[in-house]
Amino acid sequence: MHLIVHHWDTDGITSAALLVSALKLEDFTNLTAPIGEFRFDGRIWEAIERAKKLYVLDFNVPHEVEKVKVPTLFIDHHTQPKIKNPLVEQVNPSLEGEYYPSNSLVVSEYFGIWNAWSALGVVGDIGEKAFEIETVSELLKREGLTPGDAIRLVELIDSNYIAMDREAVEEAVGVLLNHDVRELLEYEPWVKQATTIKEAIESAVSGVEEKNGFAFVEFESPFNIISKVARKLVWEMGYWGAVVVNRNFHGKAQIYFRISPEEAERIDMGEVIARLKELGTNTGGKREVLGCVCERGKVEEALRIIEEYLR
Incomplete structure (x- = not known):
């Protein structure tokens, strides 16, 4: 059995579909990790034990890949260390200092297969900037x-992970493989789900408060929409930054802090991330954005730290 482990977003799903098509795989299983967690859980490790060959796509888990005991092809585009495990063939242009905007392009180039999926992975990862790429x-x-x-x-494809539906993410690879890409624009389960999610985003954004050019939004939702809300506030509505809080996301709290490129010159996001980690939260991010998952009782403390940087 060929096992494919892929990221839960459009780039991961299209990468998996490209690989299946390129290798003409018939006997394969594709799995994604628990959504939001960069690790192999028990379900994935059990499947690896039964696998003849493992493929890991667009899922930045070099620490897990180091431990595998089956021949593995690890294709990625994120910054990561060189894998030492002799069973692993690591394909990643970033190891040579090259930037690829999506994993779908790395898979396409490696196998010489180019179609709409190659392009959709890029659109999924960098949005409208993708259309500047010839x-x-x-x-x-x-x-x-x-x-x-x-x-x-x-x-539509991303609606599966935003709804936190791991099974639907895995099924999405088969949906891509069995439908003409244009048909998917009318694929009813995804259309319905995307409509519900869009309504949740609009509802969250309608509750925005402004303080000194920064947007503050709080809501409760089972959907993983927090980054979408923050992007809308900063990219579309023009706020300098956005602090977005989902106070009840499957029993935890989520905080998302996004700033404009101009504010990134002033605010040291790395420092904010480090301070939130000291609180015992699960926090990560980069120059213009951080995401934090914490116990609901720690929200006020975390927000106090973030607000120090907004003055």
Whole structure:
């Protein structure tokens, strides 16, 4: 059995579909990790034990791949260390200092397979900036897809992980393989789900409060929409930054802090992340953004730290 472990977003799902097509795999299983967790859980490790070959796609878990005991092809585009495990073939342009905007492009180049999925992975990872890349525009045109269609397809595919539905994420690979890409624009389970999610995002954004050019939003939702809400506030509505809190996300709290590129010159996000980690929260991020999952009782303390940097 060939086992594919992939990220839960559009780039991970399209990467898996590209690999299956390129290798003409018939006997395969594809799994994703618990959504939001960069690790192999018991379910994945059990499947690895039964696998003849493992493929890990767009899932930045070098610490897990070091431990595998079956031949593995690890294709990624995130910054990561060189894998020492002799059973692993690691394909990652970042090891040579090259930047690839999506994993789908790395998979396409490695296997020489190019289609709409190659382009959708890029749109999933970098949004509208993807249309500035000639390869992306050409592939979409070839498949009769407009930029609007591509954005919509990503929204539909991503609705599975936003709904925290791990099984639906895994099924999405088969949906891609068994449907013409244009048909997916009308694929009813995804259309319904995306509509519900869009309503939840609009509802959250409608409750925005502004303080000194920064947006503050609080809500409760089972959907993983916190980053979408923050992007909308900063990218579309023009706030300098956004502090978004989901006070009840499956029993935990989520905090998301996004700032504009201008504010990133002033606010040291690395320092904010370090201070939130000291609270015992699960926090990570980069120059312009941080995500934090914590016990609901720690929200006020975490917000106090963030607000220090907004003055």
